[in-house]
Amino acid sequence: MPLLELQSIEFAFPGQPPILRGADLVLEPGERLCLTGHNGAGKSTLLRIMVGLLRPTAGRVLAFGSERAAEADFHEVRRRAGLVFQDPDDQLFCPTVAEDVAFGPLNLGASREEAMAIVERVLGGLELMHLRDRITHKLSGGEKRLVTLATVLAMEPDVLLLDEPTNALDEHNEARLTELLLSLPQAMVIVSHDPHFRRRLGTRSLRLQDGRLAPPEPGCRHAVAP
Numbered sequence: 001m002p003l004l005e006l007q008s009i010e011f012a013f014p015g016q017p018p019i020l021r022g023a024d025l026v027l028e029p030g031e032r033l034c035l036t037g038h039n040g041a042g043k044s045t046l047l048r049i050m051v052g053l054l055r056p057t058a059g060r061v062l063a064f065g066s067e068r069a070a071e072a073d074f075h076e077v078r079r080r081a082g083l084v085f086q087d088p089d090d091q092l093f094c095p096t097v098a099e100d101v102a103f104g105p106l107n108l109g110a111s112r113e114e115a116m117a118i119v120e121r122v123l124g125g126l127e128l129m130h131l132r133d134r135i136t137h138k139l140s141g142g143e144k145r146l147v148t149l150a151t152v153l154a155m156e157p158d159v160l161l162l163d164e165p166t167n168a169l170d171e172h173n174e175a176r177l178t179e180l181l182l183s184l185p186q187a188m189v190i191v192s193h194d195p196h197f198r199r200r201l202g203t204r205s206l207r208l209q210d211g212r213l214a215p216p217e218p219g220c221r222h223a224v225a226p
């Protein structure tokens, strides 16, 4: 059974021409699906629709075996599909890194002690322990990006939705992020303009163009290795 499925999704922001005009997508377990498309094509919009932060004007969203339409339907989706936003400032809102990473587990009912154990484990795994007590809004762009990923991994999601995860990362951290993502069992949807990153990670690729998703032309720079 697919983990996520979008069927004939249409979407327009109020007073604007449609961005999505019949977009279809299926994410199967174990896949790392790369999404490409020009700036403003609607890739981030599509990720937001997957987790119910935006509602399509037509079409169906299915997640984890059920159709999702009402806000209540998406609560489970947002717990099981972790979205790493393009802009870390949309995601980080606590005074310190540890509190940001602990927020999700605490919200899901973990005790303070359990949440702190998760913070240690996730920050340790990402080699970010040195940032634990730092003030989140004073981190560098790349540090914020990695902490954002930590906040999502702390929720132990079944699916990762990553919007430009290499933005602001230096070469070393991009390589570390690549290895980390390759080691994770979760299926992923990865929006990235970085062809090298897509080739390393992607098991499949779709290109968003004129509001629809289609496989890229074979051999074009948006394709990933089979």
Ligand SMILES: Nc1ncnc2c1ncn2[C@@H]1O[C@H](COP(=O)(O)OP(=O)(O)OP(=O)(O)O)[C@@H](O)[C@H]1O
Binding pocket: 013, 016, 019, 037, 038, 039, 040, 041, 042, 043, 044, 045, 046, 086
């Ligand atoms: N809240 C909003 N209100 C109105 N228009 C919006 C809003 N958010 C995004 N848009 C517009 O919708 C279009 C699609 O935006 P989106 O962020 O989904 O594109 P994208 O493919 O992710 O682009 P990029 O590659 O530049 O990140 C853009 O033209 C953008 O300006």
